[in-house]
Amino acid sequence: MLARASTAALAQAVRRPLLAHSAAMLATAAGDVQPIKNVTVFGSGLMGAGIVQVSAQAGCQVTMVDVTPDALAKGEKIILSSLKRTAKKKYAEDAAGAQSFVDQIMANIHQSTEGAQAATKADLVVEAIVENLTVKQKLFAALDEAAPKHTIFASNTSSLKIADIAEATQRRDRFAGLHFFNPVPQMKLVEVIRTRDTSDVVFNSLLQFCRDLKKAPVSCKDTPGFIVNRLLVPYLMEAVRIVERGEASIADVDTAMKLGAGYPMGPFELADFVGLDTVKFIIDGWYTNGDGLKGKELVAPSKLLNDLVAAGKLGRKSGEGFYNYAQK
Structure with a gap:
């Protein structure tokens, strides 16, 4: 009994610091996280529409922004088609349930052609427009003026340097990459790209945002092509x-x-x-x-x-x- 008690006591003594160390490590890994409930997505093509859809499905209020109503209409069509396919599988014999599923998600989606002014309530802006550095910088320069100070900026670029895009702003510490994969609703992976200036809070917030979308985030430095490409x-x-x-x-x-x-x-x-x-x-x-x-x-x-x-x-x-x- 004494041997057993001594062994148990020793195990408990060793276990305490290990548990404390594990808890500390988890706290450090998690860091401070900024809630992301209001998302503005620039671009309504396949990528932009997909990001809008998964954000809305996660319960965020999402504004899809593009330059013309026609472009937004095409984005809405992409989202509706995707949601209806999902609803058909999820509610195979329940037409009312399928329609309710689609309606609830679409109620979280708003549309705008107001440019940077569409981001005045955003916790997160995700850019998914043309792969042109000058065009992206012009957009983010305008967003830097219009968006709240707490807003996180992210680009979905697949080939440009995040730091180069961020140079157009005064919030480089709140700038990162969120590289989704096509088709966004089906592909689980998101590359979260951190520049030298990206803060811990922003980085951890984006990791958590991806998890909230039921995606699997991986982190990468701001190197050409990131990991996958x-x-x-x-x-x-x-x-x-x-x-x-x-x-x-x-x-x-x-x-x-x-x-x-x-x-x-x-x-x-x-x-x-x-x-x-x-x-x-x-x-x-x-x-x-x-x-x-x-x-x-x-x-x-x-x-x-x-x-x-x-x-x-x-x-x-x-x-x-x-x-x-x-x-x-």
Whole structure:
């Protein structure tokens, strides 16, 4: 009994500091978190509409902003179509329940063409507009004037440096990247990009926001392509180079990667899905001005890719890219 008591006492004595250390570590990891209940999303394309949808589904009040009513109408159509598919699965035999599900989420979504003034109540602004540094900086400069001081700014850019975009503002400590993946409602991953200036509170708040959206956040420094695209785009380009060198056909490369590596899509199918103009934009930017990537063969431009983009063959969205979808 004495031996047992001594062992138990020793275990308890050791356990106390370990528990205290674990609690302290958890508190440090969590940090202070700023509640995000009001979200403004700039851009109503596939990405912007998807971010609006998942934010509204999480119970946030969301304002979707674009330059014209027609653009907003297209974004609303994207959201409604996605929600109806979800509702059909969730309420297979309950039409009223399905409609109520859609209506409740749509009630959280508002629309605006007022530009930066649409963010006057925002806890978080997410930008999902054209991949052009100057255009993004112009938007955030205006937002810096219009948004409350507590508002967090985030860009959904997939290829530009977050710090470069943040230079247009006076709140670089409240600026970060939130890189969602398409289609946003289905894809679980969000890359949370932290610059040298991003504060702990902002970083932790964005991690928690992603969890509230039922997403899985990963953190990354402000490096070209972050994690996924830094690995994915060179992989796509090496597939293109294999075909350019005549070593294998497009179809055989795709089949090899699907059946040999277990990928759901081959590299050419994936490039067509992403958009060949998007892939070219990323490659051109990295090759000419990418930190640590400038002039590297890894991201060298491709004549095959350039010719397809010049011909307007951009992938699925144009009906033809590496494959002809009009014939499928």
